[in-house]
Amino acid sequence: MADVHPSTAPHLAAAVHGVVTRIRAAAPLVHSITNYVVMNTTANALLALGASPAMVHALEEVEDFTSISSALVVNIGTLSPLWVTAMQRAAVRANERGIPWVLDPVGAGATAYRTDTARALLALRPTILRGNASEILAVAGEAGGTKGVDSTAGSDAALDAATRVAQQHQCTVVITGAVDIATDGARVVHCGNGHPLMPRVTGLGCSLSALTGACLAVETDALHAAAAALAIAGTAGEVAAERAKGPGTLQLEMLDALYQLTPAEFAAKARLW
Amino acid sequence: MADVHPSTAPHLAAAVHGVVTRIRAAAPLVHSITNYVVMNTTANALLALGASPAMVHALEEVEDFTSISSALVVNIGTLSPLWVTAMQRAAVRANERGIPWVLDPVGAGATAYRTDTARALLALRPTILRGNASEILAVAGEAGGTKGVDSTAGSDAALDAATRVAQQHQCTVVITGAVDIATDGARVVHCGNGHPLMPRVTGLGCSLSALTGACLAVETDALHAAAAALAIAGTAGEVAAERAKGPGTLQLEMLDALYQLTPAEFAAKARLW
């Protein structure tokens, strides 16, 4: 996390500034079909940044709800068959309506069911796929090192796989780790924001995916949306870590930071290259 | 939120005082069938005030559990068919046993399934119906302005609908907004407590509905129970907002305030007219 990277390019800083500004002006409705563990915290992260979250999963209404949303986030953390069907229907509807969507393949590689489900959802062509290195490798069909839902693989090892996935599925792939990487198959952006205490709070990766949905709702360049989300979440984590004594207070301080920081502050603190 | 309202009438201040005193003495069991997003935070709000929460939804036990509870709270935030059946059976049992119950029609108006479910539950005659203006208008069968699960309609526009619903279904209707309104179809009470930061925390409306259940468990005049809950939640939010830097700390400070404030402090801070 030391300053071993180039300065943030002006166009990426501008992207962060613009994304935060537009989220706060538009309060985009972000439809989340996510796991039980993080529903509360991801809703709060979206609200704190300025978006409008809604968790809706019933087959009786899921497509109707996607249709009125500005972005969709699908997270398989506590998947089960009915929920997977809801995720698939919502994704299809999102595609039909040109609504961008994010796939978070939590724990892909840990079980066959989880890997198969992640791949079936990837085949529906999410706008952004966001996971740790193990998950991205598993979804890409390569041996990973998933331990439960946490990654043990290096993010460098996953960039090749991410590039192939991005090209094959025409999506943007985000690999989170000590240094985050996002690629649309042609361009690559790295993000150095974040703090080592963050993985000690459950669901911050899920919150990043949710915030990525909010960024996609207001930014048509998916790589820029992904980079903005990485910088926003990582910056909030850094500011929170300065104030926190441990993971309990970190979680709360992150929500406060997402709420308090101005677009200019997010842009100034972004470490994107 | 400025002081543009009459002083709180002595009988309403007395109701707040009595409700808090009795909740803390009796620790009433409040059976909640609510949404995944807020289960933790509403349980904590009930515990902080002094009630005893329980979340139970299986068809195999839901009626048994309602039977031993002092109040029931039904919240359709993340509804699905089995859960709706559980809500309906619990509501029928509550009515059979004379146990008061609260209906929170989260997101009514956003999808047909949500609106239809809310209306079917309203037909089972809750003691109190609590929603924002859009939700109350949707349940009443009028065009609202629901955006996802947040309200865009004015609460004034909803008072007429609320009055009709209250009269038709012999219940008390609460419309929350910048100024909250409660009516039993004859009497009307306004509440000016609250703080603009509160909507930036997910589920505070759901927590209000849960606290309304606790108040109903110890207060047979449903309008007074509704008014007390509005004043209690709003006062806790005001005290918390003075201490909080953002929505993250607000949520925690609210729980502390619900726990710390005395019946006399809640009564003194109430702004009811």
Place this chain on the structure above:
Amino acid sequence: MADVHPSTAPHLAAAVHGVVTRIRAAAPLVHSITNYVVMNTTANALLALGASPAMVHALEEVEDFTSISSALVVNIGTLSPLWVTAMQRAAVRANERGIPWVLDPVGAGATAYRTDTARALLALRPTILRGNASEILAVAGEAGGTKGVDSTAGSDAALDAATRVAQQHQCTVVITGAVDIATDGARVVHCGNGHPLMPRVTGLGCSLSALTGACLAVETDALHAAAAALAIAGTAGEVAAERAKGPGTLQLEMLDALYQLTPAEFAAKARLW
């Protein structure tokens, strides 16, 4: 909670020290099938102490996931039939693979469904059964005083039942209360750690069960694992209560304490006899 107990025996202090040290070194994967209310807070408690939590319940993967875990925790707080089947299959798999598991019979005694389910799971022979006095009495087949999901029975009254259950099912039984008791049917350990504010936060009993799973993952003597978990959770609660103004801040401070305290500090603060 006054010092009315003997000093902690050296072997118990050593057990606490060793358990914390090993959890932090190994980050054991703890598979939790638990209730919606506490999923987030128990995941955070496990992460704060140093374990690696995962919540997985789908029948399509639950056994696969148990197989790769170091411990399993089963908590029936918001049970329903499919989840109960998942719990049973995971427990059977854990037994087949020699993976230790914890049963938390939340609310046993409150409804027949809950009591029957808890007994059916107990028949699958958990390594540790952890509940309050009412729950243990209900599972043991004796009249308890369950009020909702909170205990009204004294823990002394439950020790006899716990000893019989421990002997009959060859497991360790933990009864939590003002003074906690653990027995394997032969030995008995008491724990005096904890603070009266803790029951005002939802799910701290569930967090204790989760932490017990983490301790079992690194300690083959189940009674020592149970004692260590009691001392760890109680100590974190004591440290947090010194810093907290109410239940809201207590919850966060507990996570910080679980993260901050060293093995030596946990061992020194343990009150086990």
